Amino acid sequence: xxxxxxxxxxxxxxxxxxxxxxxxxxxxxxxxxxxxxxxxxxxxxxxxxxxxxxxxxxxxxxxxxxxxxxxxxxxxxxxxxxxxxxxxxxxxxxxxxxxxxxxxxxxxxxxxxxxxxxxxxxxxxxxxxxxxxxxxxxxxxxxxxxxxxxxxxxxxxxxxxxxxxxxxxxxxxxxxxxxxxxxxxxxxxxxxxxxxxxxxxxxxxxxxxxxxxxxxxxxxxxxxxxxxxxxxxxxxxxxxxxxxxxxxxxxxxxxxxxxxxxxxxxxxxxxxxxxxxxxxxxxxxxxxxxxxxxxxxxxxxxxxxxxx
Amino acid sequence: xxxxxxxxxxxxxxxxxxxxxxxxxxxxxxxxxxxxxxxxxxxxxxxxxxxxxxxxxxxxxxxxxxxxxxxxxxxxxxxxxxxxxxxxxxxxxxxxxxxxxxxxxxxxxxxxxxxxxxxxxxxxxxxxxxxxxxxxxxxxxxxxxxxxxxxxxxxxxxxxxxxxxxxxxxxxxxxxxxxxxxxxxxxxxxxxxxxxxxxxxxxxxxxxxxxxxxxxxxxxxxxxxxxxxxxxxxxxxxxxxxxxxxxxxxxxxxxxxxxxxxxxxxxxxxxxxxxxxxxxxxxxxxxxxxxxxxxxxxxxxxxxxxxxxxxxxxxxxxxxxxxxxxxxxxxxxxxxxxxxxxxxxxxxxxxxxxxxxxxxxxxxxxxxxxxxxxxxxxxxxxxxxxxxxxxxxxxxxxxxxxxxxxxxxxxxxxxxxxxxxxxxxxxxxxxxxxxxxxxxxxxxxxxxxxx
Numbered sequence: 001x002x003x004x005x006x007x008x009x010x011x012x013x014x015x016x017x018x019x020x021x022x023x024x025x026x027x028x029x030x031x032x033x034x035x036x037x038x039x040x041x042x043x044x045x046x047x048x049x050x051x052x053x054x055x056x057x058x059x060x061x062x063x064x065x066x067x068x069x070x071x072x073x074x075x076x077x078x079x080x081x082x083x084x085x086x087x088x089x090x091x092x093x094x095x096x097x098x099x100x101x102x103x104x105x106x107x108x109x110x111x112x113x114x115x116x117x118x119x120x121x122x123x124x125x126x127x128x129x130x131x132x133x134x135x136x137x138x139x140x141x142x143x144x145x146x147x148x149x150x151x152x153x154x155x156x157x158x159x160x161x162x163x164x165x166x167x168x169x170x171x172x173x174x175x176x177x178x179x180x181x182x183x184x185x186x187x188x189x190x191x192x193x194x195x196x197x198x199x200x201x202x203x204x205x206x207x208x209x210x211x212x213x214x215x216x217x218x219x220x221x222x223x224x225x226x227x228x229x230x231x232x233x234x235x236x237x238x239x240x241x242x243x244x245x246x247x248x249x250x251x252x253x254x255x256x257x258x259x260x261x262x263x264x265x266x267x268x269x270x271x272x273x274x275x276x277x278x279x280x281x282x283x284x285x286x287x288x289x290x291x292x293x294x295x296x297x298x299x300x301x302x303x304x305x306x307x308x
Numbered sequence: 309x310x311x312x313x314x315x316x317x318x319x320x321x322x323x324x325x326x327x328x329x330x331x332x333x334x335x336x337x338x339x340x341x342x343x344x345x346x347x348x349x350x351x352x353x354x355x356x357x358x359x360x361x362x363x364x365x366x367x368x369x370x371x372x373x374x375x376x377x378x379x380x381x382x383x384x385x386x387x388x389x390x391x392x393x394x395x396x397x398x399x400x401x402x403x404x405x406x407x408x409x410x411x412x413x414x415x416x417x418x419x420x421x422x423x424x425x426x427x428x429x430x431x432x433x434x435x436x437x438x439x440x441x442x443x444x445x446x447x448x449x450x451x452x453x454x455x456x457x458x459x460x461x462x463x464x465x466x467x468x469x470x471x472x473x474x475x476x477x478x479x480x481x482x483x484x485x486x487x488x489x490x491x492x493x494x495x496x497x498x499x500x501x502x503x504x505x506x507x508x509x510x511x512x513x514x515x516x517x518x519x520x521x522x523x524x525x526x527x528x529x530x531x532x533x534x535x536x537x538x539x540x541x542x543x544x545x546x547x548x549x550x551x552x553x554x555x556x557x558x559x560x561x562x563x564x565x566x567x568x569x570x571x572x573x574x575x576x577x578x579x580x581x582x583x584x585x586x587x588x589x590x591x592x593x594x595x596x597x598x599x600x601x602x603x604x605x606x607x608x609x610x611x612x613x614x615x616x617x618x619x620x621x622x623x624x625x626x627x628x629x630x631x632x633x634x635x636x637x638x639x640x641x642x643x644x645x646x647x648x649x650x651x652x653x654x655x656x657x658x659x660x661x662x663x664x665x666x667x668x669x670x671x672x673x674x675x676x677x678x679x680x681x682x683x684x685x686x687x688x689x690x691x692x693x694x695x696x697x698x699x700x701x702x703x704x705x706x707x708x709x710x711x712x713x714x715x716x717x718x719x720x721x722x723x724x725x726x727x728x729x730x731x732x733x734x735x736x737x738x739x740x741x742x743x744x745x746x747x748x749x750x751x752x753x754x755x756x757x758x759x
Contacts, residue, residue, distance in 0.1 A: 143575075251574035268730040
């Protein structure tokens with residue numbers, strides 16, 4: 001899932017592998033990926049950057065207008081509103097997902113058969129497309145025809161998607177419901193990597209379950225927590241389909257994340273220039289957050305298994 | 309859309325981060341939610357393509373017309389592709405911008421059409437109209453306004469005249485002992501009456517936003533007359549700050565505050581017809597909606613329409629208002645333009661369709677059968693031949709409302725260019741959410757004038 005720990009090519013024992021030849025072959029192997037990356041990522045990104053300095057309605061000719069789009073977008077309160085909404089989704093979905101996914105992962109790592117069976121069920125939400133999930137929840141949560149009125153339950157008959165606070169809560173719930181299984185899977189794999197000798201030593205020292213969890217499991221999962229958090233945080237920047245179908249950014253603009261604002265400007269109002277500014281901002285925010293999280297992890301080469 | 313997101317994702321992978329593919333924006337910018345492609349044309353690639361809207365019963369008539377044309381013209385077949393309303397608006401714009409426009413572009417005329425004209429994307433049909441005088445002759449004159457940009461015709465009015473009307477559920481009115489409203493004051497008096505019985509006074513698909521806009525269209529007209537919005541359309545400075553406009557905006561907020569709409573109206577979507585379902589299941593007493601909903605309520609509502617339980621009227625007057633209560637708003641017609649990027653062969657096939665099968669007697673009769681008045685004068689003569697008494701009364705009502713209106717205004721979001729229509733819908737959403745006051749609404753919208 002991540003190239004964080006991409007292993008360095010081990011030095012070949014063979015004496016034939018001259019240094020020059022070896023590095024030559026490695027560079028060659030990177031070419032296809034590099035070509036695709038340049039063609040489908042760097043080039044369009046430069047295109048978006050260039051478009052952000054132009055006026056274009058998506059239909060006619062493109063006119064360069066300098067920094068006009070940047071100054072108008074940066075002066076527009078809706079940019080900061082949508083940044084804030086994006087941040088809210090990011091923060092709350094991280095806060096909900098991380099502890100639950102971690103505990104589920106630890107639970108699933110156990111070798112009992114019933115845990116393996118349960119793990120399969122946990123995985124189901126991840127198999128559904130976000131649009132299908134959104135349509136389903138929208139129908140279930142409808143205050144007039146949904147689950148609540150169907151069961152005659154006043155508690156369930158709330159204005160789930162029409163109230164700003166509830167709508168945000170519903171989005172965070174669905175995001176978590178969908179992605180917790182994925183992160184639990186990452187944690188499950190990581191827990192199984194922890195050498196059992198550590199647990200045996202802890203048991204000999206008389207450590208209980210809680211103590212073992214906090215003193216061994218959790219510290220050993222440090223890098224996994226960072227990987228999983230990075231995926232959650234950067235992933236939440238790109239939430240679009242789910243929110244688009246569920247609330248379309250509403251009620252009002254209370255769930256309008258940056259990606260939706262970009263879409264609305266570009267494809268609703270035909271203002272590709274300002275939309276490109278938003279796209280560039282989105283890329284920058286993603287980069288800064290991702291790099292920040294990597295910093296947080298410290299030196300990735302530092303071993304956690306010193307002396308084992 | 310797609311290039312931007314792809315770029316971001318791959319760019320992040322370069323710096324050592326993966327992003328789950330499952331959050332990729334599969335739904336955005338990819339393939340459309342396409343239904344019924346081919347439309348009974350018997351398969352095979354046609355020489356021309358036609359994009360239009362899905363939704364019954366209209367889509368069956370659209371497909372049937374194309375199928376009949378293809379049968380008669382096996383050498384110049386036309387492919388029809390159907391899209392859901394809200395998705396279509398973006399999809400067709402993107403396709404035109406990308407040079408992938410269909411030969412025939414279905415639309416609402418007005419501001420959207422103007423943006424295609426400005427970008428040189430559609431064919432000037434003025435001389436073709438002159439060569440085929442029959443085209444203008446058989447249509448209602450009121451349909452041509454929204455097809456005209458700078459004095460030239462760029463679209464052909466097709467399909468139906470659909471004013472917005474006020475529907476009401478007669479059963480529910482009987483049950484509560486209420487009378488249909490004669491004025492805006494009556495409407496406000498009815499609201500607590502229905503709420504007391506646990507029935508929503510009005511059904512509204514508030515997430516679609518253009519649905520909320522219909523309320524403002526009528527209130528602006530009834531309070532201040534048609535000139536209030538005309539000033540906005542003409543780009544007059546601070547046109548939204550007209551006192552009549554501010555009063556209309558305030559009135560609609562009063563209605564929201566009085567719980568005039570069903571619980572959760574903010575998340576109801578028009579494309580799924582949930583708003584219509586509220587009316588015909590008796591969960592709501594009234595609904596302000598386009599005449600195009602008659603057919604689907606008849607199809608989905610059990611005996612609601614066929615049993616004579618559906619009432620309808622033009623929007624009532626507002627006490628002390630300047631507007632003529634015969635005025636109406638809505639779609640004077642639907643429109644089809646021809647892409648200037650299409651080959652000559654494709655353009656010829658499209659023109660042939662428009663002069664022959666499109667809106668021929670068979671199609672006009674089919675629209676009548678489904679409770680719609682087609683945009684041609686002959687539609688009025690067909691009403692007397694309708695056997696179903698409910699349909700007959702409805703058709704007469706639509707015909708009278710449309711033909712006797714002193715002003716038949718085009719829906720605002722269609723009349724305005726997209727750069728003003730999008731912030732308009734946006735601010736309407738906030739207005740109905742009570743996030744902004746009428747004054748803030750006017751201030752926000754004044755800023756968009758001239759963009």
